[in-house]
Structures are given as C-alpha cells and as structure tokens.
Amino acid sequence: MPTLVLATSHPSARTLALWLLAGFLGSFLFIRTSARLMRSPKVTWWPGSVTSGDLHIHHLVWGIILLLLCGFLGFGTEHVSPWTQILAVLFGIGAGFTLDEFALWLRLEDVYWAEQGRESVQAVMIAATFAGFIVIGAVPFPEGSVEVVIPLVILDLLVVAILLAKAKYFMALLSLFIPFVGWVGAIRLARANSRWARRRYADKPNKLQKAQVRSERWERRRRKLQDIVGGTPSEELEPPPSEDHAPAPSKELEPAPSQELDPADGKEPEPAPSKEPEPAPSKELER
Numbered sequence: 001m002p003t004l005v006l007a008t009s010h011p012s013a014r015t016l017a018l019w020l021l022a023g024f025l026g027s028f029l030f031i032r033t034s035a036r037l038m039r040s041p042k043v044t045w046w047p048g049s050v051t052s053g054d055l056h057i058h059h060l061v062w063g064i065i066l067l068l069l070c071g072f073l074g075f076g077t078e079h080v081s082p083w084t085q086i087l088a089v090l091f092g093i094g095a096g097f098t099l100d101e102f103a104l105w106l107r108l109e110d111v112y113w114a115e116q117g118r119e120s121v122q123a124v125m126i127a128a129t130f131a132g133f134i135v136i137g138a139v140p141f142p143e144g145s146v147e148v149v150i151p152l153v154i155l156d157l158l159v160v161a162i163l164l165a166k167a168k169y170f171m172a173l174l175s176l177f178i179p180f181v182g183w184v185g186a187i188r189l190a191r192a193n194s195r196w197a198r199r200r201y202a203d204k205p206n207k208l209q210k211a212q213v214r215s216e217r218w219e220r221r222r223r224k225l226q227d228i229v230g231g232t233p234s235e236e237l238e239p240p241p242s243e244d245h246a247p248a249p250s251k252e253l254e255p256a257p258s259q260e261l262d263p264a265d266g267k268e269p270e271p272a273p274s275k276e277p278e279p280a281p282s283k284e285l286e287r
Contacts, residue, residue, distance in 0.1 A: 010079050014135060016088045021131045023092025028124055031059055031100050036231045039113065058110075060101040066094025099124050113234040118223065121230035126173055133177045140176040159186050166190035166197075191215045 037046040050057045070091040077083070098105075102123040103116050111117050133140075142152050156175065159182040163172035168185050175182020190196035192212040201208040 011081050011084055014137060016084060017131065017135045019085045019088040020092040020095075021128070021135055023089035024096045024131065025092075025128060027093040027096030028100055031097060032230055035112065039231070039234075058101055058104065059097045060104060063094045063097025063100075066090055067098060070094060095127070096124075099127055113231070115233050115235060117233060118226045118230070121226045122170075122222075125229075126170060129170070129173060138177045156182070159183060162186040162196075165195050167194035189214060191218075 034046070037043045038048055070087045074087050074091065100120055101112065102120040103111050106119065107116060141156065142149055156179055159175055159179070160172045163175060163182060163185050167190065171181060171185040175185065189207065189211045192208065192215040197208065197211055201211060
C-alpha cells in the first residue's frame with residue numbers, strides 16, 4: 001500500500017516550479033560554459049558544435065524540441081511522481097537552451113558573440129527572476145476581495161506601463177511582486193534612450209544630461225555583470241586588427257609621387273605648358 005500511495009502522489013506546484021527552475025539554470029550554465037570553451041583557443045579537448053554536413057545545428061533547436069515534447073506530455077498525461085518532476089526538469093532544460101539564443105530567434109541572425117548577444121543573457125536573468133519569485137510562493141497580484149484587488153491591480157499595471165516607457169524592464173518585473181520597487185522606479189528619471197526621455201526631456205537639457213549620466217553608469221554595471229555570466233562579445237576581445245590595417249593605406253599612397261617622375265622621363269620636363277592659360281585672364285583685365 002505505501003508504494004501505491006507513492007506511485008499515485010501528486011507533487012505540489014511549487015515543487016514542480018523548483019525542479020523546472022533547477023533544469024533551466026543548469027542547462028543555461030552548461031551551454032554557456034560549453035560555448036565559452038569552444039571559443040577559447042586554449043581549449044582543444046572540448047567537443048565542438050553539433051553539425052550535419054555543412055549545417056550547424058544550434059542548441060536552440062534541441063530546446064524547442066524539448067519544450068514541445070515535455071509540454072505535450074505534461075498536458076496529455078497524469079501528474080504522477082516521479083515522471084512529472086522529470087518532465088519539469090526536461091522542460092526547464094529546453095527553456096534554458098532556447099532562451100540562451102534569445103537574440104538569435106529575435107533577430108533571425110547569429111549574434112551569439114556579438115554586442116546584440118547580451119540580450120540573451122538579459123532574457124535569461126528576467127526569466128530566472130520571475131521563476132524564482134514563483135518558487136518562493138510570491139504572486140504577481142494581490143489576493144483578496146474584488147473591491148480591493150481590482151484598484152490595486154490597475155495601479156500596479158499603470159506603474160508597470162510607466163516603467164516600460166522609461167526602459168526599466170527588470171524593475172517592471174520586480175514591481176509585479178514588490179510594488180514599492182515599482183513606485184521608486186516610476187518616480188526616478190527615465191533611461192536616456194527611452195521613449196519617455198525622448199518625449200518629456202527634449203526641452204529639459206538638465207534632466208536629459210542627468211539621465212544620460214545615470215544610464216551610462218547603469219549600462220557599465222549591467223554589461224560587466226552580463227560579461228561575467230555570459231562572456232564578453234568577440235568585438236571587445238579583438239581590438240588589435242584595426243591597428244594592423246592602419247599602415248596599409250600609407251603604402252598605397254606611395255605611387256602618387258612616382259607619377260610626378262613620369263614627366264621627368266619624357267621630353268617635356270618643364271611644367272610651363274600647364275600654366276599657359278593664366279595670362280589670358282590678365283589681358284582681359286587690361287582692357
């Protein structure tokens with residue numbers, strides 16, 4: 001009898017969320033570490049990318065397959081332990097593989113190690129934060145009677161809309177679970193490149209300048225954290241090539257003086273014929 005009860009036990013929603021989050025973070029850390037090892041010239045023993053002939057199969061493909069398969073089985077089968085936990089972990093692994101290449105399927109271009117590739121790391125951080133709040137039992141909206149909940153939800157959504165207009169996306173997510181954070185972000189200055197700043201700070205240079213200073217400071221911190229987690233883009237790791245191409249133009253300009261030597265080899269060394277048209281205007285001036 002105890003084994004039958006164990007076989008038919010239903011795991012709680014928070015337990016499944018924890019297993020899913022573990023699979024999500026584990027797969028992201030693994031695939032990012034794998035990509036960094038493949039890029040490093042010092043690591044030759046690590047296996048390369050999965051290919052089929054000349055076709056490079058991104059891990060995004062395996063993530064989508066896992067999401068579709070586990071999602072279908074999660075809806076179409078009974079929630080029985082331990083298979084439900086296994087599906088949750090596999091679903092999290094698929095989500096990690098997929099969001100790790102968020103910038104690729106957003107732009108339909110392989111920008112994994114480009115500047116735009118930082119968007120993938122940002123997407124993973126947002127998803128992990130949201131999942132973390134669900135695991136600890138937080139809810140995005142308050143609970144209670146309809147008369148109390150509806151005004152609070154409307155106010156919360158208004159604050160989120162202001163934060164999105166100010167380009168404070170991560171703070172907008174936090175405000176769903178911690179409203180005080182959203183209120184602080186809504187009162188403070190917007191990001192310099194946000195729609196709010198373009199419309200409301202155009203005739204206020206002092207505010208715009210202060211917003212630019214704060215945005216640059218925040219951007220440096222954000223890039224540093226993203227580089228630690230996901231790796232530095234290749235463009236910032238390879239500045240020397242621009243210096244190698246610098247001396248090339250100076251050598252291409254050397255033929256110009258050689259053209260001046262050509263008339264010296266000819267029979268007319270004097271450049272006087274080229275200056276003959278000058279006396280014509282002088283005669284017109286005498287008239």
